[in-house]
Amino acid sequence: MRGEGERAHCFNGSLPLRLDDTGGTEEINEISGADPFVCTTQAIADIVILVDGSWSIGRLNFRLVRMFLENLVSAFSVGIDQTRIGLAQYSGDPRIEWHLNAFTTKDAVLDAVKNLPYKGGNTLTGLALTYILENSFKPESGARSGVPKVGILITDGKSQDDVIPPAQSLRDAGIELFAIGVKNADENELRAIASEPDNTHVYNVADFSIMSSIIEGLTQIVCERVEEQDKEIKGESAGQETQGAPQDLVTSEVAARSFRVSWSHAPGSVEKYRVVFYPATQGGRPEEAVVDGTENSVVLRYLNSLTEYQLAVFAVYTSSASEALRGSETTLALPMVNGLELYDVTHNTMRARWSGVQGVSGYMVLYAPLTKDQASDEKEMKVSDAVTDLQLEDLTPATEYTVTVYAMYGEEASDPMSSQQTTLPLSPPKNLVFSEVDHNSAKLSWEAASRKVTGYRIMYVKTDGLKTDEVDVGPVTSWTLNDLTSATEYEVAIFGIYDEGQSEALSGSFTTDPVPEPLDLQASEVTAESFLVSWGHSAPGIILYKLTWAPYDGGDTKEMALSGDVDSFLLSGLSPNTEYEVMLQAVFKDQSESDAVLVVETTLARTTTVATTTPVVRQAVRGLQVQEETTYSLEVSWQLEDPKVDQYRVTYVSLTGDRNEESVLVPGQQTTVLLQPLLSDTEHKVTVTPVYTDGQDGISVSSVGRTLPLSAPSNLRVSEEWFSRFRITWDTPPSPTLGFRVVYQPTSGPGSALETFVGDDVNTMLILNLQSDTEYTVKVISSYTTGSSQPLQGTAKTLYLGVTNLNTYQVMMSSMCVQWQPHRQADLYRVVIESLLNGQKQEVSVGGSASRQCFYDLTPNSQYKISVSTQLQDMEGPAVTTITTTLPAPTQPPTPPPTSPPLPTIPPAKEVHLYFSTLSVPGVTNLNTYQVMMSSMCVQWQPHRQADLYRVVIESLLSE
Structure with a gap:
């Protein structure tokens, strides 16, 4: 920080600075609780007040002007032999309200102020300044020679004519001018009117209602200037001692609530130093610290954190004060807590602990759920400075909470330290x-x-x-x-x-299982006209059986309902030597019906025998069963103990009719055969015929079996979720498989489907190399010899590899800091700041436990994008970004107007020649013009002693 010497008005006494409405500073005498200022100097003065009475002020505000004038008059000893006060009001044309010698007492002047009428009109300040020079500061109007003369202008707008030459004429005549602007006044115009220095002679307030805030400063300055003018008029030196301002302003020991101000001593005998300080933001109240003249530093305490302060150091002498040595400094942010940890988490509580901070008055803890519908459910706890470990209760299960801790310094809080943690869910079975x-x-x-x-x-x-x-x-x-x-x-x-x-x-x-079929349906006791069917009960709860039979090659179908406790039935009235198809269904209490079981039996042929001839018995197969079903095979078994059987012919065909009948021959000593390959989930009719050694067929027996469907796996489960992987597990189907196809791809966004194959002995798989924070669709498909099953489908999601709660703080003109909630598994963070104005970047990598980073050398009033990417092993998560604008550079104060007014200029146009002459006026001398403007001018001459009147003619000669 560099100190800077500036011009300032110096005066006796300890006076604070005032912030005017433009952000500048001026010395005033407003001290909280002090009595109104009264000028006690022995010097007297002639004071003329020039009041703007134009329409823009308004009658209501004009009442406030009257109150201001009453306070102004009350500060001086007013009388015919003391200070005299005159007043003129102006708008389009000025007028004298009363001359300097109009009243002999202060009460009379105050009465005149209270009854001051409102004039109205346009704002012609330049004309009014000329008017009071010619009419108010004259001996005949009460002006006295050898007495300090002061002019005070009060206006609310920009003048419609030129004010510079009339103001210069007043100042050249020894009249010290003060300019007070209200509301819409032009400050540059006020500076052009007032005497130097500007910071003690120019006042500018935002509204009439706060004019009272400058009255004491104004009256004290006027009082001091009257005293100094009086000494100058009487030839007395205003000060013989060596005086000057302090130099080399330096700040140090900068903290959040204080810093030290140091300077080099001013020359001469300094009684004390006044250090005036106030926040740079508009509206900050000035304060001051006073030290002995032998000291050259002071510590300013009880400041606001992270606030820029303007500084002014004055050397105070016996009868005056020096100009100000000025500078500025910004306090640091209040120390904040760190090391915030959330632990001992249950479904409705968690504990928070942090590292203590010295000098705090206590801590404030805020915690709230992050879910949108509960965002307003924020709770607050305040604890003493001794507490750094706290239990948070009455939390919602399975809910993410943000916990924020502030270090408190009285009513002021530090920047927050935040962390997130999720309560445990209620334990499931x-x-x-x-x-x-x-x-x-x-x-x-x-x-x-x-x-x-x-x-x-x-x-x-x-x-x-x-x-x-x-x-x-x-x-x-x-x-x-x-x-x-x-x-x-x-x-x-x-x-x-x-x-x-x-x-x-x-x-x-x-x-659930299919409704169980009746067990082991068999035919026995076969004759030419009947045979017996029998079965076993498959399950309790059967209320009846439906028994249906008909010739296999077509004919009438008969049906019988049997009680659920029956296990056999004799079919009679059958045709000889006829193949019958018999079907049986079980019906349960819940009205569910089983699939039908089937048996095929052929009645015996009706034969006639000669008494001397022995018949050849051709036995039928018994106990035919179709079992051990798979998706592509059926196992067929039967019984027949006849040594004359040479082989068996096993014939099978699908009942869907889309395949031809096929057959296999089985040796006579073999009573089982495996039929394959068959269609899956298809009923097949199987017929076994014994073939005797003489080549004749025995009686054929048929049954029906069904191959299993291509069953899909079931019960897909996801576990071991990570940033780049997860595990899936499934239950295998009851049918033997060749293996399983696993297909996975992102549910949305980029990424093609990937597929892998595992063997039939595998029912779990760890899927690797996935994208973080991505939901995947997963399918598991059983593979069979005859095809593939329907897919078992589900979704799984990888964990989020990124920071949360990203925000900026301590945003300044050329720097800013960013903070975030650390990721638990992070190894590093890559932090990038990029200017959106010119694309310039800064990049830095910080450790996995870091939660903040600051950047410097930034451009004021520019947008910056800050990105934080989490790195874990060889992975990098998505960039989390925020955009912030640096503060604008402070506006430079306006350049003060030149001390000597420039000559008026006339814009180029057609050349105009002006000639002046006096007519019938003998003896006029010293004829000349003044106040020559674009559309007006004045002329003056030395009056003739004997003249009765003057006739003045002005003529324009416009050159063609």
């Missing part, structure tokens, strides 16, 4: 197991969630259904679901119920 699954019920078992659980809510729904069923149970660990639909997949979710709410779900799925 674990290890869901499905058992005792049949066609209409299933038992669920799980491990208890917590001792605090009050019960469980079980929700289940068909995978392809819309209606969800729900049941609430007590704190049990198993439950049986009844009245289910057979051969249907169900999704199940179990929630733990707590006083605070509901836990996350424990999910799983199962598929």
